[in-house]
């Protein structure tokens with residue numbers, strides 16, 4: 242995947258068809274402390290250091306903390322804050 246194919250929140254993941262959700266840069270940094278393999282955000286985008294990132298909650302369920310006691314929060318396309326457990 243390169244930057245030109247990087248999708249926005251609410252757009253369907255090209256791999257699984259799940260609509261993308263939004264995480265903040267602070268959340269991404271916390272996620273990265275666990276060294277996940279983030280599959281739906283290109284490395285070049287992560288390195289850019291954006292304020293917000295669109296991530297696929299299905300492809301990156303583990304990166305979003307699916308198996309953690311406290312999963313990471315994200316916003317869906319309607320603006321509701323959720324975690325992967327509620328999704």
Ligand SMILES: [Zn+2]
Nearest residue numbers: 254257297300
């Ligand atoms: Zn996906």
